Amino acid sequence: MHTFTPCPVAPGERNLAGCPVGTRGWIVSVQDGPDANRLKAMGLCAGHAIQVARAGDPMVVDIFNSRVALARQLAAGIGITVGTGTFDD
């Protein structure tokens, strides 16, 4: 069993772009746009667990066990739900 650091933001829906390092949640929406399919193909697609590894522009997220850097403008199109319980993925 590993230890979890508490998530730095309160539970609820929020925009990925503003999330601080350590935020964990699930993707709920990806805005349509010219880059939507690029994002989805890399796993940034509704239903998947995500964690913020670096905040700012560009930000870095962990998804599907891989690390993805993305520009803030792309992150701004992604909505996530921050959960209440532990995050296990």
Added chain:
Amino acid sequence: MTDTTTIPFSTPPRKATPVREPVIALIGNPNTGKTTLFNALTGLQVKTANYPGTTVECRHARLQQQGHSVTLVDLPGIYSLSSNSPEEGIVLDLLLQRAKPPVGIVPGPDGRILDGMVLVIDALRLERSLFMATQLREFNIPIVMALNKMDLAAKRGIHIDPEQLTRETGLPVVPISAKLGDGLLDLIHAMMNGELGVVSVPSAPPCGSCSGCPFQSGFAWSCRVAASCMRRPGKQHSARSEAADRFLTHPVGGWAAFVTVMLGLFYLVFHLASIPMDLIDALFGKLGGWIHARLADGWLQSLLVDGIIGGVGGILVFLPQIAILFFLLALLEDTGYLARAALVMDRFMRRIGLPGKAFVPLLTAHACAIPAIMATRVIEHPKDRLLTILIAPLMSCSARIPVYTMLIALLFPNDPFRAALTFLAAYFIGLSAAMGVAWLFRRTMFRGESAPLLLELPDFHVPSLRTALCTMVERSGIFVRQAGTVILLISMILWALAYFPRSDAEGAEALEQSFAGRAGQFMEPVLKPLGYDWQIGIGLITSLAAREVIVPTLSVVYGVGGDQNDDEVSPSLLNTLRSATRSDGTPVFTVATCLSLLMFYILAAQCLPTQVITRRETNTWRWPIFQFAYMNVLAYVAALIVYQTASRIL
């Protein structure tokens, strides 16, 4: 088979129809080890060409084993077939068997190109890379799955059951480690014996939130399959790699690391390369001298010594820089660092309308524009890449150094401080011009922003020497082929312009009467406002082969004599240039003329080999012609302003 076996054909096969070997493509996500696998299977006999009508590179090689042989193609790494990038378009066309076959690949009688595929799966990222399988369902091309990075998976406590994976996907699964070479024979065996399967992925199930979204249903499938055949511990990123990433992408630490790595890279490209460069230079010099001594004076001797050896030798001198650069870049890329560097540079570069990945090519251009243009392949978005190619030759490359040295020595013979300052200013002017032009083109021809950063940061690992060596040999090979063909032709044409028509005259007089000399005199009215006479005009023409050629040309036209092929700036040359006068008796190389010529050489596209490489990388003559035109117009206008201002105030 022995020699005595009779061929069981009633008619012998025609010579023209080559025996077609099955073509098998490696397909998979970026960073799955696809290229490492390709290099491990094929070694150094890779052939590269562009896919017809595109700028996407096709790497292929023959693989012979157990009496069979196949052609192996390394497809570009892609995440899906649905996002309209040029790479994905190519892969889709190949999968639909409707692409034009790349050079060296023989399609079947029915137009079929691909006979099979190896789907490379990253064992550390099973869910994401299995998604690719769902994209390959409809193409009816047999597949074998190579489950790569099994060594790393074992180290991290990840267990994958290949048989279960086969049951779930319908594909034969071969666990491998491309890096260690484990399992490669099994993979070859599966390919050679046609033990390939067809993906049995259920067609897209109805999906609640977004109906018909191939991503959601595809990932749902891949997650279910992964869960059924894999066990792994929760924590995946090691504390060490976490810490490394925190440092390398830190706003301050990241920049410090970046500057250190780039300085190191640049130092090695510039200084380590100078040893073999001097050697190559000396070798070509010796060869020229040897031919010179053995052939009678005449056009043949001059063609061989000045045209071919001087021209091609002058460009092959840059081979060590190119080899070292691509070797080091491949090593850096393999460690996983380059992706972090692109991240760190991204915001900064975006201000001039370029992506972070453009930084390394532009830095490289300070050594030589040719490898820089070749290195722009890392930039995914075609517009961003083209823009980087167009501005790269504005950076002050090492071929400009002899020209800068000569002009600055004329300007400040006894003032090392001002000389150093002028040198620095020359680099700065080139850099600012490149940024200004990028900014301008972004607002005119390449409207819109550069594609926003979206980049996987691969795991850190110890780089593979083999991969780096393969890359180095491949890139150097491309360069040598260009030098031996188009660049050779250009050198010969420029030589002929300076040599013909032939009269009994010698040295400066012969050059004056040549086509180049006549062109210089013809251009004089245009060059006069820049402060140049027709002799400098000849230098501008002959140095189209390579900038530094202006130095020996000026030493011939102003009659210094001695070794014409030596682009060293000798004291006697400087003295001659200083005392050179125009027809009215005033000196040629005034401060204003020197400054104007310096400005011209900072900005002008005086290097046709660069245009040859631009043509190779953009697959059209349009862009190299545009590059040549805009740079020379810019150089002309800037030199005009400098001369007109300087001659009035000085």
